[in-house]
Amino acid sequence: MRLHRNLVFTVIDSLNFIFNEGEYADKVVAKALKKDKRWGSNDRKFVAETIYDIVRWKRLYAEIAGVKEPFDRDNLWRVFAVWVVLRGYRLPDWKQLAGTPSRRIKGRFEELSKIRKYRESIPDWMDELGVKELGELTWEKEIATQNEQARVVLRANTLKTTREKLKTVLAEQGIDTETLKDYPDALVLKERANVFLTDAFKEGLFEVQDASSQLVAPFLDIHPGMRVVDACAGAGGKTLHMASLMQNKGQIIAMDIYESKMKQLKTRAKRNGVFNAEYRIIENNKAIKKLHEKADRVLIDAPCSGLGVLRRNPDAKWKLQPEFVDTIRKTQQELLEGYSKMVKPGGKMVYATCSVLPSENQEQVQKFLATAAGEQFTLEKDRKVLASTSGFDGFYMALLSRKS
CATH class of the missing domain: 3.40.50.150 (Vaccinia Virus protein VP39)
Structure with a gap:
């Protein structure tokens, strides 16, 4: 797996906006995806998922990298290097990633993964509050689930269509979905896709809305x-x-x-x-x-x-x-x-x-x-x-x- 310089620089710039400028991740990602019209769907997917991944695991990655906020550009590269090693990418011969201690990164990951606040990458106060209100066992399961990628769920707009008709329409547009028992209007995407670009969305046949x-x-x-x-x-x-x-x-x-x-x-x-x-x-x-x-x-x-x-x-x-x-x-x-x-x-x-x-x-x-x-x-x-x-x-x- 190869890393492409222009995509990675976009990720670094975006992390700077989120971590140092206080901007919201969803808005930063939306802006980043419009940066280069030549990018294909895989390029945009890499940018979006990498940004969210590093935001999600910020505390863990920063601790492994040995850096503290506010992150200067060198520190952002160190955090990114941790992501590269843990995700199994081949380290490119770039000066920003020179000297990345791959073995030490893996060792620190094993060590810190035994401590929940690092393993689940959350602030101390949030971990303490979760345990206090939900109990150790429930909080352990809940915060682990909250670190998983959410599924994309649609709600069929029954003013214009039915769930069954929407399922067929989306399949014709190359988007496969499955129904959910006990959620009469819901469809779950089998694979992530930009549903906002579909004719079905533009015609108001559905909204993106989580099942809960x-x-x-x-x-x-x-x-x-x-x-x-x-x-x-x-x-x-x-x-x-x-x-x-x-x-x-x-x-x-x-x-x-x-x-x-x-x-x-x-x-x-x-x-x-x-x-x-x-x-x-x-x-x-x-x-x-x-x-x-x-x-x-x-x-x-x-x-x-x-x-x-x-x-x-x-x-x-x-x-x-x-x-x-x-x-x-x-x-x-x-x-x-x-x-x-x-x-x-x-x-x-x-x-x-x-x-x-x-x-x-x-x-x-x-x-x-x-x-x-x-x-x-x-x-x-x-x-x-x-x-x-x-x-x-x-x-x-x-x-x-x-x-x-």
């Missing part, structure tokens, strides 16, 4: 004709799913504090053929008060630590700080107490996160039920999804009904 995320909208028990509020809509993956479940009948009010997210949602909704959604920016509490006791259903897909989706966002391991987790728990409680007031008597609400921490999930629901606002609700059911048992993202969802 596809559980949330049906959990809300929505029906055509209802008035539904998606209170933390973001770019709208669950809004679009709800629209399809409602067959475009009734009303979805998609809300978020970020106007940029709403613009993305509008674009996606147009492509999906969704026309029963309206969009509102939450600039202050007035937007919420206007909807007090007006919604049949409310979804609070709350901001969270994201510890259930680390394999999709490996740079979050390094951006996330313990203080943020403390702050976000307070935000979650405020959202539950404030946004629950939009549920009409007899209506229902789902609280969901993409975290696996009980302190963001079950414990938040119990705290809410003990408040004045929460006394009007009862917990119908909840569901905890671990990546290590489901094979998909870690998620939590709780269905609460407001007393009549």
Whole structure:
């Protein structure tokens, strides 16, 4: 296996942006893939997967390389050299890789792989928090799974097609998929491919949405004709799913504090053929008060630590700080107490996160039920999804009904 200089230099430049400039890995990768139009699919695959790989294993590789942040360019090359040796590539005769101690790298890897925080490449505080909340055995399995590459899952847009028809259409375009039991609209790619370039995507026949995320909208028990509020809509993956479940009948009010997210949602909704959604920016509490006791259903897909989706966002391991987790728990409680007031008597609400921490999930629901606002609700059911048992993202969802 040979390394190509222009691809590797792109990787080094990208790592510098992520580690030293604080840029988000997904945006850096997207930019990197547009650098040279002459690159083929294998070239782009090498660039993307190598960047994500080194971001994912940053702590382990840096420890083996004997370098500390902030990484200067020489240090980035040393980290890259560790990746080269451990991945079994032949070391090219480049000055940046001269003197790479291959035997010592392999020895240090064996040594550090016995210690979980290095083996799974996570900060000390995250390892301690995971053990505290999930227990040693569960955390061990969960964080190992979070370091695996996530599968690409599609959700068939039933406003325009069926899962079976979509499967056939994609096969004709050279993309093979398989169905998932208990996920009625989901298709999993057998091999990774850029599905965003397909005609099927451009025609709005599907969205990319993890299987665990596809559980949330049906959990809300929505029906055509209802008035539904998606209170933390973001770019709208669950809004679009709800629209399809409602067959475009009734009303979805998609809300978020970020106007940029709403613009993305509008674009996606147009492509999906969704026309029963309206969009509102939450600039202050007035937007919420206007909807007090007006919604049949409310979804609070709350901001969270994201510890259930680390394999999709490996740079979050390094951006996330313990203080943020403390702050976000307070935000979650405020959202539950404030946004629950939009549920009409007899209506229902789902609280969901993409975290696996009980302190963001079950414990938040119990705290809410003990408040004045929460006394009007009862917990119908909840569901905890671990990546290590489901094979998909870690998620939590709780269905609460407001007393009549």
